[in-house]
Amino acid sequence: MTKAKGSATGPEQPGPTEFRDPRLAYEVKRAAIWLGMALAIVGVIVLAQPIMLIIGGLVFAVILDGGTRLLGRVMPAPRGIRLTLVTLAGFGFVAWVFYYAGTTLIAQAETLRMVIMEQANRLLAWAQSMGLVDKGQRFDFSNQVLGGVGRLTSAVGSAIGAVTSLLMVVVIGIFVAIEPKLYDRGVAWMLPLENRASFYEISNRVGFTLRRLMAGRLLGMFVEGIGTWLLLWWAGVPMAALLGLLTGLLAFIPNIGALISGVLMVAVGFSAGVEQGLWAIAIYFIVQNVDGYLIMPYVARKTVDLAPALVLGAQLIFGALFGILGLFLADPIVAAIKTTLQELSRTKSGAKTGANSLAEAEAAQRPAARPSSGRRRARPA
Template sequence: MGDTTQEPHVELPGPAEFHDPLIRNEVKRASVWFGTALLIAGVIFLAQPLLLIIGGLVFAVLLDGGTRLLGRWLPIARGWRLLMVVLAAFGFLGWLFYFAGTTFAAQFEALRAVVEAQAGRVYSWAFDHGLVSEGSPDTLGQQVLGSVGRLTSAVGTALGAVTSAFLIIVIGIFIAVEPRLYDRGVAWLLPMRHRHRFYQIGDRVGFTLRRLLFGRIVGMVVEGLFTFIMLAYVGRLFGVDPIPMAALLGLLTGVLAFIPNIGAITSGVLMVAVGFSAGTSEGLWAIVVYFAVQNIDGYLILPYIARKTVDLAPAVVLAAQLIFGALFGFLGLLFADTILAALKVTLQEFAGQRAGGDDGSESAPLPEPASGASSA
């Protein structure tokens, strides 16, 4: 037999071993850029599921805010308060869809016909004054009301996307039921020295979004009811006949008020188009009502919300809506301002902690996260 003695195996450096500090630093930099590119690509290709998750978080904020509000008057367990809020929300949505389905089904088709007819009138006026030389009323309608048409079609698609709405609702309920579980799950991915800061930022973002969305709901209710009352009843005091489809216009104004800027423009275009379809005085009254609604929203509701939350410049919000809408479609447009508010609060918290000398390096004791932290 041969000699079975084996010499000790010596491990030699492979091609992945970098001992030169310069090469190590360059590899780290390249890894950061490569990871950033992968992150951007992932956001683009996974935009739809990410926005569904964001929608679930926004819905969780609404549920959490209602649960906290009930807690001021009902000293019962959080689970029971959350159940009351969920049942109230589903009851209202069920009534709304039933009422809209039985009352407004025919009016939606009439509204579309009115908007198309008004677009044809605008085209004729523009052609007579030499503003357009060729095309058709449909072409002009797409040019003048292009964004409105895309938005209304997107709204119709969103209302028909039962699966997406169901996923948003389910995600929101799961997060609202046990928000601390998801807080800890995300914090577990971070180093120990950064978890205290994560909880602080999460609490602040959750607080801001709760106030922002509460003010948004108040604005939707006020604008919808005010529009309906002004179009249906108040106009009679000035000799103006009730505007057709006043209830439908009030409902659309209230729903579209959830989308700042673009929602107001869309509801205004629809309101004025329906008003002029009934007559010149009705059209002028619709313009008056539109500006009255926007002044109430701009000078009463929005300043109050800004004092309680984060002040976002309207131009910045509009730019974010255009960018998110172009990149991610209707859901991006719908959640653009909430995403922007969360980013601004996060950056403000980072800036405040840096200015205060808190770099997060100390191992601070981990606080128990607030129940709304993960709702951010």
């Protein structure tokens, strides 16, 4: 075995990249972990919009996957055919809304904007007469609405940015829905072997929860939209079709969406008269109670029970951090996090219970100790 040759001044010494001291190596690992966490936080802040687009694509993939599985119960066809039919049906419905009902809704949308501005000015005048607001203050509806939107709204606020973001969400969702197991295996490949089985279980449970949650959300949107349209049309409230469509779309956002649709409904109702305004208030409470006490409790029992205050707090936080996308995706994100934590807790509890059962079984198999008689045998001399 050859020895390292020494230099003119003595034997070779270790360089600065050789961490032979265990304490130094430990400190370097700790520094690397803290640096990695800091870089991860900075990456989330800088890449907030792409991350939310990816999450939106995953949620859209869950919706497509749920529709494909539901269609498979009545149509024994390959998954690719069922996924194609579900995708085409979804795009067909959107096309019908925009092309066949678009002209009427656009005309009503302009009327709705004028009605909301008029009602807001009336409310401001009443507040000024009561001394609640300064008389020189004006009400700018657009600035008040857009002022509360998060930091990322400017990136997707333009029409081109919104269409591009929506296209990216759709493309990601379709690619993931075509072969979801491929992406599960890709994420599991980066995990240790002993953790992959647990990851697959958590992934399946989160997917199941989100499918049920999105199915319930779509059912609530349909019931609220159709119910609001029919009841407002029966009560003689103007723009019933537009209000029904907006109520159905805003039902995707729990809590906040219901408040916005209720304000619009009541404002339009009172613009036509006191009787229509009272009918609008009654219809709003009827529709919200049906959704809140019949549909949502059933969905919560089938998926994960989310407290309303928890969802509202998450919407405020995600809306402030990630803009309008965070507001839309707060509900599924919280459901996924809660399901993951529940599965991790259940796995640890199961492992602990299994270890205790194994210890009890081993203790039961051991021979029982003989009770002592209290007297010793006399030893032979």
